[in-house]
Amino acid sequence: MNFELNRRQELFTQMIREFSDKEIKPLAAEIDEQERFPLESVEKMAELGIFGIPVPVKYGGAGGDNIMYSIAIEELSRVCATTGVIVSAHTSLCVAPILEHGTEEQKRDYLPDLCSGKWIGAFGLTEPNAGTDASAQQTTAVLDGEDYILNGNKIFITNAGYAHIYIILAMTDKSVGVKGVSAFIVEADRPGFTIGKKELKLGIRGSATCELIFENCRVPKKNLLGKVGGGFSIAMKTLDGGRIGIASQALGIAQGAIDETIKYTKERKQFGRSISKFQNTQFQLADLYTKIEASRLLVRSAAFKKDTGVSYAADAAMAKLFASETAMEVTTKAVQFHGGYGYTREYPVERMMRDAKITEIYEGTSEVQRMVIAAKIFK
């Protein structure tokens, strides 16, 4: 048993922390206010290899691991949750399924440009009538000669419009239910594929969340990811990995909020002394700090299991459940500690509170995480 980061993870933490503070933090309030996708940050992260952290060097990745990836999402999200989710959706939901389920040819065709950040990745599973019940897919893929023809709509797709490569789930055989779902790699420029309405959101407002529309969109057979009918299983495994990313994002938001709160309570004086001197402040922050550290251990443990090839689905679910609910609690209390100032946009905690909420919803709601954990308990 060893709870220490190894040397490369330590060196990586040093880099990503400094990078987040100096390059990402100064933009966080602005991209939230303007609801603007931070292309300039994407370019900077691409240069450093942040879009291919846990991918082997032979596919153009950095040759790192999932603990490093988790640290990256945490540190980016500590200062800007939008930036965190851009990298998380790209890596966990597009790069990972190609790496884990793609053919050698698909890996060589797509991964180098995804890892270099030349291309951004996205993932399309959710539909208007297929949210938590993801098996109720209505998008269809019908084989026609050498192509599949896709028809249908996906909603709430992160990185939509800016992504070049989308992993899309569609029904190839409705008669067999979830066994009839297949996964496809779809390039953004395929005729018949368009981006629909952009959502206006409570938080992570710099990230692009849009509808995807497929109207007789032809995708060659070679773009099928995994086996025909194997899509649902790929989607579920992909979300298991994605939960490590979102748990890391939630952890980062919580850490960012408590850092701001510790600083503020030391500076803010009421009744003649810093409010950090009051036992109420100290005890509440001690509890929150403990929960954040517990989240971190759950997240790292899930990432470690993924790295070592051990089954980690329930671990990722527990990490995401606990970290996201902790993030919501910490950010809500952070606003409370800041009082009236915390409610204004002068301080970052109101943004963090808005950003935290989505971590309890996307890539499986807290209720879904409880289902996954219960399934493990009662199997």
Added chain:
Amino acid sequence: MKIVVCIKQVPDTTEIKINPVTGTLIRDGVPSIINPDDKSGLEVALKLKDKYGAEITVITMGPPQADAVLREAMAMGADKAILLTDRKFAGADTLATSNALSAALRKIDWDLIIAGRQAIDGDTAQVGPQIAEFLDIPQISYVKDLDFDGETQFTIKRETEEGYQILQAEMPLLITVLSSANKPRYMSVGGIVEAVEKDVLVLGAADIDADENRLGLKGSPTKVYKAFSKGVKSAGEQFEVEAEEAVGIIISKLKEKFII
């Protein structure tokens, strides 16, 4: 072109706190970093490598833990690293340090040696120039900018208290670089993964054929009369604007603080 960059591991002085009772520095938990001027020196070397191709070796003298700054330098893009470490080097002043470093530098090939102007923990600005003297090569200190013709000639902008000097020099050459010369790049993720696996050449006193009487405390004529920390200044605000606008900003800031 072969470039050697001399770097030093220093405590991050922006993180150092002072014990209010004793007035001494609290070094516990203070992270160690690459000295900022040295890091900019490394960036100068990396830019030359990007444009003209070069092999960059980083060298440092220090305790075994100084390995960390060499790994960081390699993760930024340096090719090789040398760690000079030996109890016999301990307690070295700038003369003994530059003597040891130049002895090691005699053992390897280089066309250009780059050092930082000065270290934030000692502030002497002596080691770089002394290395050049020991090696008997030309030196240009306080380098703000550097151009290379791709062959042998450098055009160098040197910052002085009065303004700038533009100088030309040929290899072999030693320069000392200011941290304001550039913004050093971050380590890349792939660079980090590679850097922790690379070998660092570790050399002791016996490996560099140096006169042991001129190393470490024995070879250090400097006597420290008094040490004090520089007054802590706040980071201040920076504005990148035209002169005319700058005047307005300065006046409004002075008024804000009731100075004028």
